[in-house]
Amino acid sequence: MDFTRKKYAELLVQLKRAGYGFITYSEYCSCPPQGRFVVVRHDVDLRPGYSLATAKIEHELGVRAVYYFRAVPESWDERIIKAISSLGHEIGYHYESLTTCNGDMKAAYSDFCKNLEQLRTLAEVKTICMHGSPRSPYDSKDLWKQYDFKDLGIIGEPYLTTDFSEMFYLTDTGRRWDGYKVSVRDKIEKWQEKWTDRGWTFHSTDDIIRALKENRLPTQLMITTHPQRWTDSYFAWTKELLAQKTKNIVKRVIAKR
Numbered sequence: 001m002d003f004t005r006k007k008y009a010e011l012l013v014q015l016k017r018a019g020y021g022f023i024t025y026s027e028y029c030s031c032p033p034q035g036r037f038v039v040v041r042h043d044v045d046l047r048p049g050y051s052l053a054t055a056k057i058e059h060e061l062g063v064r065a066v067y068y069f070r071a072v073p074e075s076w077d078e079r080i081i082k083a084i085s086s087l088g089h090e091i092g093y094h095y096e097s098l099t100t101c102n103g104d105m106k107a108a109y110s111d112f113c114k115n116l117e118q119l120r121t122l123a124e125v126k127t128i129c130m131h132g133s134p135r136s137p138y139d140s141k142d143l144w145k146q147y148d149f150k151d152l153g154i155i156g157e158p159y160l161t162t163d164f165s166e167m168f169y170l171t172d173t174g175r176r177w178d179g180y181k182v183s184v185r186d187k188i189e190k191w192q193e194k195w196t197d198r199g200w201t202f203h204s205t206d207d208i209i210r211a212l213k214e215n216r217l218p219t220q221l222m223i224t225t226h227p228q229r230w231t232d233s234y235f236a237w238t239k240e241l242l243a244q245k246t247k248n249i250v251k252r253v254i255a256k257r
């Protein structure tokens, strides 16, 4: 079975074996290291308990990652945010202010500032990351066409401050590793075609593991997961599989518009 916590742990072990170091996103932004490294990013869209379970597995393996939390009750759990931070992981803000404020720039910026300040009472926050909101007409990254997150002491936003000419991006969006085909916003359009040309497309986690063993992956990686999709309970696993199948159909239609 794919998309289980066991399979995730296996992926981490194989990355370590292949010689990849693990750094947080803020570390990447302040000073990217030489050699092989991976930034493991988690978007906590919902079910924060699943993220805590993932954070513990990583901690056991000596891996540090970044967890982006949304300012909505289904993601924002203060006990869990503090617990994940205390395991040595980075905490960031998974913002969607332009969507929740219906495209009103001024209102969205003040909503963003308020939530950021609140999150900073729980953990240090140096980086932020857009929540894709596939059904919304607004792209929350557009906030930065008018405002500058650096004014707020933010040093990075994965979609805006990553050098994708050097770093290969993998995301489990759509509960598969080649979900860029169905994703509305979680994709790096400028580089995807070049990556595909190089044969860097993977469907299952085992496909990635195979590529690691065969030394077919580039030096710098960013791997994004949504921990709520990764479960070891068979019931929850089946439910998530069916829900994602339906969502992918809807997203494919929206992405084609």
Ligand SMILES: [Zn+2]
Residues within 6 Å of the ligand: 043, 044, 045, 094, 130, 131, 132, 133
């Ligand atoms: Zn998200």
